[in-house]
Amino acid sequence: MTADDAGTEADADTDAEAGSDWSAPQSDGVGDPREVADVHPRPDDPLAEAVETALAGRSGVVAVGVPIRLLPAVLAARERTSGGPWRIACRPGVVDALGRALVLGTAVAEAIEGDEIRVRTGDHLGHGTGGTLFASPDRADAVVGPRGDRTLATTAVDPDSGAADIDSGAADPDSASVDGALATAESRFAGATAKPVEMPSRTRLLAAAREVLDDRFADDLATVLASQDTGEFGRTTEVSDRTLLVALAARHDLLFRDLRTWVGTDGVGIAPAQEFTGDRQALVDRGLIESIKVPMGPGRPMLRLRAVEDALLRARPEEVPSVLEGWFALPTDPDGRIRDDARREGRRPVWERRRS
Known part of the structure; x- marks a missing residue:
């Protein structure tokens, strides 16, 4: 595989088609989704599994043209690998999307903070720009193939003979191919834009x-983050990351003001504090929590969040997401309150029926 061969994926498609690795798992069609939740969870993805297997244990990895679809696989491989930081140039829009994805965004930020990875934003894929490529001093893997049937073409240097050993789909077994692919990846990473994960x-x-x-x-939140799949509780899903955080706070009777202080732009910066009001009201309307006015000195009274639904109170931390998703799936009236007929035994959430 020559350095030019690394562009097979992009050169085979138009700019729009090159965005297909962002697409929803059921289609792999043309499109450019801008949210992690549009792509994940992805229950069965042979390409992602192949990428994780190919990268785990390698040193000096430079990955370029990485879409949201493959970023969790790269991160999982890095967690299984020691050594210096990997350099990753993502496709445009990926870094922005991480700032709206609680599960994946915090995991990527953790790896960056630990100097395990360095993330930048690369150029749009198109003719001549090169596709998705993973390169290291002894091996190069390029994503090739038509939409819906992506695979890895691998070239590896034989440590005994110094000759390249082609695994699948590569055109040139010479070790110079790996050197050329690595040089191409390093050049593309160097030309990418450094941008922080928000x-x-x-x-x-x-x-x-x-x-x-x-x-x-904090203990509840740590458990939830460790138990959730990539893409859960995005900013645009009905049960959003904000909904989850308000519900967790209500399990411990915390002040809404304190939650917003912690989470807002003056705190850890997950989202503007004012955006949490709608999520709080949605939980109140569905009867999961209540907001209790607490007069504390002059000025407007503060609100204390309190969980009132047993299913939310009794759930283990890792079960809270399922409780929320179940309740938000129940039909509501025009005021956003769960309809009376949905509260009958036949419509009660399965966890509530099981524990009654």
Whole structure:
């Protein structure tokens, strides 16, 4: 595989088609979704599995043209690998999307803070720009193939003979091909734009939660983050990351003001504080929590969040997401309250029927 061969994926498609790796798992069609939740969870993705397997244990990896679809696989491989930082140039829009994805965004920020990876934003894929490529001193893997049937073409240097050993789909077994692919990847990374991930690392997120809120909330949040799949609780899903955080706070009778202080732009910066009001009201309307006015000195009274639905109170932290998704799936009236007929035994959430 020559350095030019690394562009097979992009050169085979138009600019719009090159965005197909962003597409929803059921279609792999043309489109350019801008949210992690549009792509993940992705229950069965042979390409992502192949990428994780190919990268785990390698040193000096330079990855370019990386879409949201493959970023979790790259991160998982890095977690299984020691050594210096990997350099990753993502496709345009990926870094922005991480700032609206609580689960994946905090995981990527954690890896950046630990100097495990360095993330930049590369150019749009198109004719002559090169496709998705993973290169290291002894091996290069390029994503090739038509939409819906992407695969890895691998060239590896034989450590004994110095000759390249082609695994699949590569055109040139010479070790110069790997050198050329690595040089191409390094050049593309060097030309990419450094841009911060607008999401705190998990270490900083939880440390601030313990300081501003309390240990119980921080412990719940740590458990939830560790148990959730990539793409869960995005900014645009009905049960958003804001909804989740308000519900967790209500399990511990925290003040709404303190939650917004911790989470807002003056705190860890997950989202503007004012954006949480709608999520709080949605939880109140569905009967999951209540807001209790607490007069504390002059000025407007503050609101204390309190969980009132047993399913939310009794759930283990890792079960809270399922409780929220179940309740938000129930039909509501025009005021946003769960309809009376949905509260009958036949429509009660399965966890409530099981524990009654």
